[in-house]
Amino acid sequence: MICKKIRFKDFRNISEADIELCPEVNIFYGNNAEGKTNALEGIYLFAHGKSFRTSSDKDMISFDKDVANCKLYFEDSVRSHDMEIKLIRGSRKICQRNGVVIKKMSDFVGYFRAVLFCPEHLSVIKDGPSERRNFLDSAICQLKPIYLASLQRYNNILNQRNTLLKNYEEDRQSFDRTFDLWSAYLAREAALIARERYEYVKVLDGYVNSFFNDMTLGRESTKMDYSCALTEEEYLQKLTSNVEKEIKAGTTLYGIHKDDIDIYLNGNEARSFCSQGQQRCLALAMKLGEGEISRSVTGEHPVFLFDDIFSELDSKRKEYVTNGIKKCQVIITSCEKEGLERVAGNVIEVTQGKYSRIK
Template sequence: MYIEKLKLENYRNFKKLYLEFDKGINMVLGNNAVGKTNILECIYLLSRGRSFKTQRLNEIINYDENNFYASLKAVRGSGEFSVRYGYNRDGKKQIGLNGMNINKNSELLGNLYTILFVPEDLYIVKGNPKQRRNFIDEVLMQIRPNYRYDLMRYYRTLKQRNNLLKNIATKPSLRYTLYSWDQQIIAYGLKIASMRSRFVNIISGIASRIHKKLSGGEELDVKYIVNFGNNKDDYVNLIKESADKDISYGLTTIGPHRDDIKILLDGREAKNYSSQGQQKTIALSLKLSEIKIVEKEIGESPIFLLDDVFSELDEERKGFIIDTISGMQSLITANELYLEGDWNKIRLGVV
């Protein structure tokens, strides 16, 4: 899969921009603040229906303007498709796929497949459990459209159960209604946890192979850590046992919203023991693994968006990444060309 062309209007610092891309490696070059990351943000928005930089689309509209517009043409298999996204200060969206209007951001998913790596992704390793769960959820949402619904249902039920817990605290006679919520939340929770845990098993195998090469020999191991035992019976028992505690907190303490992903480097937990550089390399290995997983799922390569890491890598690692992404389209941003090669070079900020 590859993007042929991209058109921006009033998108952040770009009043008007038109770019064409190669099927292979595209180096997006320019000084700080010329808008390199903004271009990746825009492609990500057209791929997922949301930005990785902000939740407020208003921020994206050029300071002097009242609406932004972005569109691209891409090729999947032998067919061309187009995606567009418009937004104005009144909050009105206009999203389109192949010329048809669509209503929801989520309907964009499953068209333009992208894998993004930004320096902040080191928080997958270094950050909190939520950041690790988000990483897994993001990938699953892209390759399993139903996962999004399951996740939404789980979180909706969680919210309702939490409201009930708070109500029980003031009105104990409501307690008998808890049981039916428990059954629902367990059904959704098991689904979420089993999807995540199967996925983590798959990515662990791939990532450990990639990481060994990328790091020059380190052993990476990734595990999904369930906080409600090993099966449905454990879950049922634990949620029952924690009912008093849950009521006093007004919060559900058991379930996949509290799960974590354990990332081990040479047997030690990377968030505690690894250096920042190692953590970044682990995150990169995980993202490169994602490429393999998406390739297998959709039978085609996604588009790899790599922001700002090239400058820090030694020649060998750069070479390894180039090898790994050969045969797919990528957009790599950098201040200058850090690796000579026959790449398509897109220079921003020069007239």
């Protein structure tokens, strides 16, 4: 999978840009706050349907504008494609694929696939469970449209159920009439999501251990588990047996929104025992594993997006990452000028939202 060109109009600090990319390495070079990450964010938007920097679409629209336009041209092994996203202040975004308006995000996400690696991901091992759940959801959504649709339904149902719990004393009638129904709906979606997460982690475990073993020259090993209920009946039993506690708490206490990945390093819990260096190696291995699973499922290498990540890595890890993604298109942001002349690919200088190819 190759991103050929990306166009922006009134996106962040980019008034207008038409950026052509090569199939190998592309580096956006410039000082901080010039707009390097904005381009990466725009490309990521087509893979995930949302930003990795903000939860609000309006934040991506230029300050004095009401509409932002992004258009991506890419090709896979079958044909060329174009995708377009129009962000509208005060309204829902409009998404198109090959000229056809796509109304459901679950029908849009996954046609263009990208793996993002940014400095925040380096702490995924020691961060809270929500970061590891986000990692799983982000990866699986690109591969399974049904997963994204189920995740959206789960979150909507969860909100309804939580509202009933929160308002139990004030609206007992609504609780008695609909609570069991919402619990059954929640259990159904939870079981589907949990099975997909479980299967993904089972495959990811092998890749992560292999990559980590390579990085440490065979000295260390890893293990990953996703322990959870897997059937609808198991989830429903958990939900119905904790109702009194949930009424007191005013929220749903059990479900896939509370799950976590158990990660072990040399038999010990990685979150408690790994050093900063080991933590970074594990995060790298997880991202490389994500790319390999995407390739094995779809038959296409995803595009790798590296946001200022090489400044966070030592020379050995930089070399390992570079060697591990030689067959993939890579788009990198960097503040470092040193070594750019040796890059076998595009170097694009970014200044105040303007993009100029210098190599």
